[in-house]
Every structure is written in C-alpha cells, then in structure tokens.
Amino acid sequence: MSPSLLDIASVREYLGKRLLCGVQTSEKRLALTFDDGPNPHNTPELLDTLAAKEIRATFFVVGRRVRRFRDLLARTAAAGHEIGNHCDHHVPLSALPAAIIRREINVCGNLVAAVTGRRPRFMRPPMGWINDKVLETARELGYEPVIGSIHPQDSRRPGTTTILRRIRRRLEPGAIIILHDGGWRIGCDRSQTIAAVDIITDELLQAGYRFETLSELTAGSV
Numbered sequence: 004m005s006p007s008l009l010d011i012a013s014v015r016e017y018l019g020k021r022l023l024c025g026v027q028t029s030e031k032r033l034a035l036t037f038d039d040g041p042n043p044h045n046t047p048e049l050l051d052t053l054a055a056k057e058i059r060a061t062f063f064v065v066g067r068r069v070r071r072f073r074d075l076l077a078r079t080a081a082a083g084h085e086i087g088n089h090c091d092h093h094v095p096l097s098a099l100p101a102a103i104i105r106r107e108i109n110v111c112g113n114l115v116a117a118v119t120g121r122r123p124r125f126m127r128p129p130m131g132w133i134n135d136k137v138l139e140t141a142r143e144l145g146y147e148p149v150i151g152s153i154h155p156q157d158s159r160r161p162g163t164t165t166i167l168r169r170i171r172r173r174l175e176p177g178a179i180i181i182l183h184d185g186g187w188r189i190g191c192d193r194s195q196t197i198a199a200v201d202i203i204t205d206e207l208l209q210a211g212y213r214f215e216t217l218s219e220l221t222a223g224s225v
C-alpha cells in the first residue's frame with residue numbers, strides 16, 4: 004500500500020510553510036483529530052473510549068452529517084472536544100470556484116455554531132486538496148487551515164496493527180494525527196480506528212504524553 008504523502012519529508016516541509024501541519028515543541032504533547040463525522044455507528048464508541056481516559060480531541064465534522072446527526076455533534080462538543088470545520092459536502096475544494104469554496108466553508112461553520120454555540124477556529128480541507136484560493140478563502144472567512152503530520156490512512160481499513168505501526172513510526176512531540184470516525188458512507192466501519200486509538204492512547208499516556216485539542220496544542224506556538 005502506498006505511503007501517505009505526509010510520510011515524505013519534502014511534502015511536509017512544503018505544506019508546513021503554507022498551513023498548520025504540526026507544532027514545534029519539546030514537550031510530550033500531541034493532538035488526535037477525527038474527520039468525516041458525526042457518525043452514529045462510530046462516534047459514540049469513540050467518545051466513550053476517549054472519555055474513559057479523560058482525553059480531549061478535535062473532530063472535523065462535515066455539514067451534511069451535522070444536519071442529520073445534530074445531537075451527536077452536541078454530545079461531542081459537550082464532552083469538551085474541539086469542533087473543526089470539514090466543509091459542507093466533503094468535496095475537493097481546489098477544483099471548485101471561489102463562491103462554492105466560500106459556501107462549503109460557511110455553511111458547515113454556521114451549522115457548528117448553531118449546534119454548539121461556538122464557531123470553529125480550524126478548517127481542514129477535505130482530502131487535503133488545497134491551493135492558494137482555498138487557503139486564502141478559509142483565512143478570509145476567519146478559519147485557520149490545518150492538515151496534520153501523521154496520516155495512517157485508517158479509513159482504508161488496513162488493520163489495527165498497521166494503523167498503530169504507521170502512527171508509532173512517525174510519532175513525535177507536537178504531532179497532529181489524522182484519523183476518521185466517519186466516512187463517505189454512513190455505514191462505514193471504524194472499529195479498527197477505535198481499537199488503535201484505545202491502544203495508542205494507553206501507550207502514550209504511560210510514556211508521559213498529553214493529548215490536547217488543536218487550540219491547546221497551538222497555544223503560544225502559531
């Protein structure tokens with residue numbers, strides 16, 4: 004299976020100059036992020052797993068899923084997790100005209116604000132498709148664009164062991180890990196992801212790591 008583009012140092016360096024990928028720190032702090040939810044089959048179990056360890060993460064939600072599973076977003080926010088903007092329909096923004104990019108970002112952001120009382124601060128472009136127009140538009144609308152530093156491609160369901168190996172080999176202080184609680188289909192199965200999260204969080208808590216929301220991780224760093 005092909006490696007993630009984020010495994011290539013020159014790609015990370017290029018992206019790091021243009022948007023948030025990770026944070027420079029020597030402290031054992033990192034952020035777990037979950038994309039494409041809220042999802043009724045996966046998000047509740049993930050929330051339970053995180054709550055049992057008092058870990059807070061950042062959830063990049065999709066507007067069309069929020070419309071359908073509002074209560075699940077409300078529950079996620081009420082549990083203290085940060086909510087990020089992952090656009091309204093999860094389409095490749097860089098292929099679209101500016102007016103649609105604006106709409107995709109605004110509709111999702113406004114929905115999150117309506118449900119949680121708080122507008123997201125961060126925006127993750129779906130599938131990582133970016134260009135200058137996408138980044139400028141997101142910033143104009145008041146969002147900080149973010150990718151991440153570790154992308155174990157959990158949504159392809161490579162197996163819990165592979166997901167763990169891909170996270171461990173790239174793990175470092177300041178990392179932003181990209182995972183998925185949702186997917187293109189509502190029926191998607193993220194049990195491998197949840198199992199991997201359960202194992203890696205135990206491991207890292209024991210190693211002295213602290214899990215932070217993106218706002219906490221970037222405080223004083225960007």
Ligand SMILES: [Zn+2]
Nearest residue numbers: 038039129130
């Ligand atoms: Zn996504």
